[in-house]
Amino acid sequence: MADIQYRLEQVRRVSGEFPGPKSVELAERRKAVVAGGVASSVPVYVADADGGVIVDVDGNSFIDLGSGIAVTSVGASDPAVxxxxxxxxxxxxxxxxxxxxxxxxxxxxxxxxxxxxxxxxxxxxxxxxxxxxxxxxxxxxxxxxxxxxxxxxxxxxxxxxxxxxxxxxxxxxxxxxxxxxxxxxxxxxxxxxxxxxxxxxxxxxxxxxxxxxxxxxxxxxxxxxxxxxxxxxxxxxxxxxxxxxxxxxxxxxxxxxxxxxxxxxxxxxxxxxxxxxxxxxxxxxxxxxxxxxxxxxxxxxxxxxxxxxxxxxxxxxxxxxxxxxxxxxxxxxxxxxxxHDLNARAQHIEHLVKRRLEALITDLGDGGIVGDLRGRGAMLAVELVRPGTARTTKEPNPEATKAIAAACLEAGVIILTCGTYGNVVRLLPPLVISDELLEDGLDVLVGAIRAHA
Structure with a gap:
């Protein structure tokens, strides 16, 4: 990834009140004019984005593991685009x-x-x-x-x-x-x-x-x-x-x-x-x-x-x-x-993510909450179940899924959830994300899963 030039510093940085005062102010303005049927999963408002980071109006820098739902694969401000x-x-x-x-x-x-x-x-x-x-x-x-x-x-x-x-x-x-x-x-x-x-x-x-x-x-x-x-x-x-x-x-x-x-x-x-x-x-x-x-x-x-x-x-x-x-x-x-051969890059991301999450699953054992790890390339997911049900009833655990996503966000990592049962964490990082930034995001995700396991 040495050939990728980033405009913004590729770091995770969240400080102070969360969400920050400017995001809170925008949320109040939104209530007055935007229909309530339009939902947002993240309560911060974007000011800038590049590579693998999203910077909010209060200056916080989040690791983006969602890519606007698989849209900004080349980054949110790719110079060529x-x-x-x-x-x-x-x-x-x-x-x-x-x-x-x-x-x-x-x-x-x-x-x-x-x-x-x-x-x-x-x-x-x-x-x-x-x-x-x-x-x-x-x-x-x-x-x-x-x-x-x-x-x-x-x-x-x-x-x-x-x-x-x-x-x-x-x-x-x-x-x-x-x-x-x-x-x-x-x-x-x-x-x-x-x-x-x-x-x-x-x-x-x-x-x-x-x-x-x-x-x-x-x-x-x-x-x-x-x-x-x-x-x-x-x-x-x-x-x-x-x-x-x-x-x-x-x-x-x-x-x-x-x-x-x-x-x-x-x-x-x-x-x-x-x-x-x-x-x-x-x-x-x-x-x-x-x-x-x-x-x-x-x-x-x-x-x-x-x-x-x-x-x-x-x-x-x-x-x-x-x-x-x-x-x-x-x-x-x-x-x-x-x-940038992003097909090869997606395969590399799959290797990095699966290596980390497979080690976590092994460590948690059959009694853990990770029921399944699946996907291809940089379209990967973890299905979460009730403790002890991963290999038996496989009972969905949407509460843990929501809590893990919230914990990641507070730590500066944006992840998305999905699934018929609301119990799947999905990973869709920009394909231009650096290894270092991705590993940092995975540290946060692994920590959040452990905390709820």
């Missing part, structure tokens, strides 16, 4: 690609054709958010196949719009009281190795889902199979080996569009450009967002040319989709990923 954005805004900030198109949109689509799995002919469409990408992937699949049913999985998260809420598995806070939801959405079991009742292989778990689809829906009625190769909000669940390839092969045989939702797992996050690549899966359509543009709002779908070209002109798009500034940021961010 900053320079590209500055250059673009000097020329134009918007014209709407559907009115007067521009090269940046095409250049991003060219990069996506190179980076996404498979050597088939591809087409891309750019949007603003992950939910928009998922919605449009579903639109394409339904139009191209002439079918209606969409199959999603237990523990899935796909967004907060009406359709993507229907696709999302967890009710609270994402779905409760927001219905009715979009029709023709069906859910089948996910491969969740830690919580399987028996030692079921990936191929067997896939067949379990396939049997349910064929019995309850009928393969001929299914337009698309939609799955996160590594589930995000559901708990960073990595399916058993063989699960994804078996599903993909069955979908291909039945004329079903296989959609990989890589909104959170894409762009070097798992040690490959996309998580699908770990088992050689080639999706028909892949959805992307988060890490694509260094923090600017951009999303995309890339898929088989025959599928996307089946849509009539004007059937896909949006006023801000593929905004020129966001496209410039994406091209720069992808360039930084290549320059």
């Amino acid at each position: 900053v320079g590209a954005v500055q250059e673009q805004v000097e020329h134009f900030t918007h014209t709407c690609f559907m009115v007067t198109p521009y090269e940046g949109y095409i250049a991003v689509a060219e990069e996506l054709a190179k980076l996404t799995p498979g050597d088939h002919e591809k087409r891309s469409v750019l949007f603003n958010s992950g939910a928009e990408a998922v919605e449009n992937a579903v639109k394409v699949a339904r139009l191209a196949t002439g079918r209606d049913a969409i199959v999603a999985f237990d523990h899935a998260y796909h967004g907060r719009t009406n359709l993507t809420m229907a696709l999302t598995a967890k009710a609270m806070p994402y779905k409760t009281n927001f219905g009715p939801f979009a029709p023709e959405i069906y859910r089948v079991p996910m491969s969740y190795p830690y919580r399987e009742e028996s030692d079921i292989k990936g191929e067997e778990a896939a067949q379990r889902a396939i049997t349910m689809i064929e019995k309850q829906i009928g393969a001929d009625s299914v337009a698309a199979l939609l799955i996160e190769p590594i589930q995000g909000e559901g708990g960073f669940i990595v399916p058993a080996e063989g699960f994804l390839p078996t599903l993909a092969a069955w979908a291909k045989d039945k004329g079903i569009v296989f959609i990989a939702d890589e909104v959170q797992s894409g762009f070097c996050r798992t040690g490959a450009w996309f998580a699908s690549q770990h088992e050689g899966v080639v999706p028909d359509i892949i959805t992307m967002a988060k890490g694509i543009a260094g923090g600017l709002p951009l999303s995309a779908i890339t898929g088989r040319a025959d599928l996307l070209d089946a849509v009539h002109p004007g059937g896909l798009g949006g006023t801000y989709g593929g905004n020129p500034v966001a496209c410039a940021a994406a091209l720069a961010a992808i360039g930084s990923m290549r320059e």
Whole structure:
């Protein structure tokens, strides 16, 4: 990481009152004007961010192990992204690609054709958010196949719009009281190795889902199979080996569009450009967002040319989709990923984190609260359970999870939680974080887990 130049000092530093007076003042202003339904997990307000640190308005410096939910993989102020954005805004900030198109949109689509799995002919469409990408992937699949049913999985998260809420598995806070939801959405079991009742292989778990689809829906009625190769909000669940390839092969045989939702797992996050690549899966359509543009709002779908070209002109798009500034940021961010080999960096982060946490698990023994350590690259998670249940009942421990996150924050480390049961600590550090800063953050996390074990 010697080639990374940081603008801010890469240190953890929290002093004085917490949260500080300026953050408290902003929180009061917020109450008067920001809707209560918008929640923030951290009670401090950001003034600056760079590399692996976030500096708040009171001058505290926090180690960032969340990356804005896997968005700032190249850092929150990557020089290449900053320079590209500055250059673009000097020329134009918007014209709407559907009115007067521009090269940046095409250049991003060219990069996506190179980076996404498979050597088939591809087409891309750019949007603003992950939910928009998922919605449009579903639109394409339904139009191209002439079918209606969409199959999603237990523990899935796909967004907060009406359709993507229907696709999302967890009710609270994402779905409760927001219905009715979009029709023709069906859910089948996910491969969740830690919580399987028996030692079921990936191929067997896939067949379990396939049997349910064929019995309850009928393969001929299914337009698309939609799955996160590594589930995000559901708990960073990595399916058993063989699960994804078996599903993909069955979908291909039945004329079903296989959609990989890589909104959170894409762009070097798992040690490959996309998580699908770990088992050689080639999706028909892949959805992307988060890490694509260094923090600017951009999303995309890339898929088989025959599928996307089946849509009539004007059937896909949006006023801000593929905004020129966001496209410039994406091209720069992808360039930084290549320059710094962030796939290799993600693999290195996995080694550092697992070494520390595996040692902790061994030390705590079967009676500890760490039930499972899982993930790939810099998309890692610890599932926490009641003391003594790690290998028996595996009873979720959301209270300890919340307390550990709070303890880390007070010590100057930002971590995120997730999971269907609210009992998973997830680690999503910027891929440009230094070893020293990451080790310091892990010291704090390990200490917090020990304190609650």
